[in-house]
Amino acid sequence: MPMDHPTPEPQAVCSPITGSAIFIVATLAPGGDAAAKVRAWCTDIAALTRSVGKRVPSGNLSCICGFGSSAWNILFGSPRPASLHGFREFGAEGRRAVATPGDILLHIRAEQMDLCFELxxxxxxxxxxxVSVVDEVQGFRYFDMRSIIGFVDGTENPVGRKAAHFTMVGDEDPLFAAGSYVLVQKYLHNMTAWNALSVEAQERVIGRTKLSDIELDDSIKPSCSHSALTTITKDGQEVKILRDNMPFGRPGAGEFGTYFIGYARSPEPMEQMLENMFVGKPPGNYDRLLDFSTAVTGGLFFVPSADLLEELADREPFHT
Structure with missing residues (x-):
């Protein structure tokens, strides 16, 4: 790290939530030429984002780029982020957090879709x-920050310095300081079954009130509710992640979904959430939202700091 920049500049992980987003997952083509092209491209990302964003300064355009575990080895070799590994699957057939192919993740955000689309x-x-794009989702903000199932999403997100604390790698892995781990899943919802529930039944599944977005009292909140199982504590302290989930869908095709995206300084709390949801806490006490929602993709990526992202263009891995 250059001496005049002792604290790396992070990518736009903690930027404000926007009205539109595009999520792109791609796989790396085989061969050294493809890897060299991706490495060189690492220096283009920030410049292209500035060029497109300058056209609408109020649009809050940003782009976050992350890399999967196997792709990191091919593209950059060692050293590598300490906790980067492949997506870990949880659950059983019919209720499973599945792993799907993905080497590069792009999370593009702006207030309006044309900026996302252009970038x-x-x-x-x-x-x-x-690269080959294997998944592309255009997400939109749904009314007052609600998911497609009608509940406010991301209420418990950390803000300010706490957001940086919970999302940015620190002294535990100094070569990758100011980087983040990001976990993504695409969920499809059975809206016919969901809408057949009463509001009170939906609130018991989520663990919050639908209209006012207030967490149910522990005395009435089921232990299998979504909010109960996704609250993670360690050494008596709550460990938070930063979510920027987005609804997506195609009404004509009967497709209604949520693109889950969570950032953290370690994969551990996000993986614990998935284990609680899909396996249950205790086992069998699984997240009842999964009776209506199916995970169809899953990937784990490392987001290097903005400074390291540019430096990676010159890092050619040594293969024995």
Whole structure:
């Protein structure tokens, strides 16, 4: 790390939540030429984001780029982030957090979709045939920060310095300071079954009131509710993650979904949440939201600091 920049600049993980987003997951093409092209592209991301964003300064355009475990080895070799590994599956058949292919994640955010669309176009054009897009989702903000199932999403997100504390790697892995781990899943919802529930039944599944977004009292909140199982504590302290989930869908195709995206300084709290949800706490006491929601993708990525992202362009891995 250059001596005049002792604290790396992070990517835009803690930027304000926006009205639109595009999530792109891509796999790396085989061969050294593709890897070299992706490494060179690492220096283009910030410049392209500035160029597109400057056209609408009020649009709050940002882009976050992360890399999967196997792709990191191919692209950059050692050293590697201490806790980066493949997505860990949880649960049983019919209720499973599945792992799906993914080497590169792009999380593009802005107040309006045209900015996201333009930046995605420019970024993918620069990559050319070095990657293949395996999943692309255009997300939108739904009324007053609600998910497609009608409940407010992300209420318990940390803010300010706490957001940085819970999302940024620190002294525990100094070579990757100011980086983050990000876990993504695409969920599809059975809205016919969900809407057949009464509001009170829905509130027991989520663990919060629907209209006012207030957490149910512990005396009445089921232990299998979504909020109960996704609250993680360690050494008596709550460990938070930063969510920027977005609804998506195609009404004509009967597709209604939530793109889950969570950032943390370690994969551990996010994986604990998935284990609680899909296996249960204790086992069998699983998240009842999964009776209506199915995870169809899953990936874990490391988001290097903005400074390291540019430096990675010059890091050619040594293969024996």
């Amino acid at each position: 995605a176009t420019q970024l993918l054009s620069s990559l050319g045939d070095a």
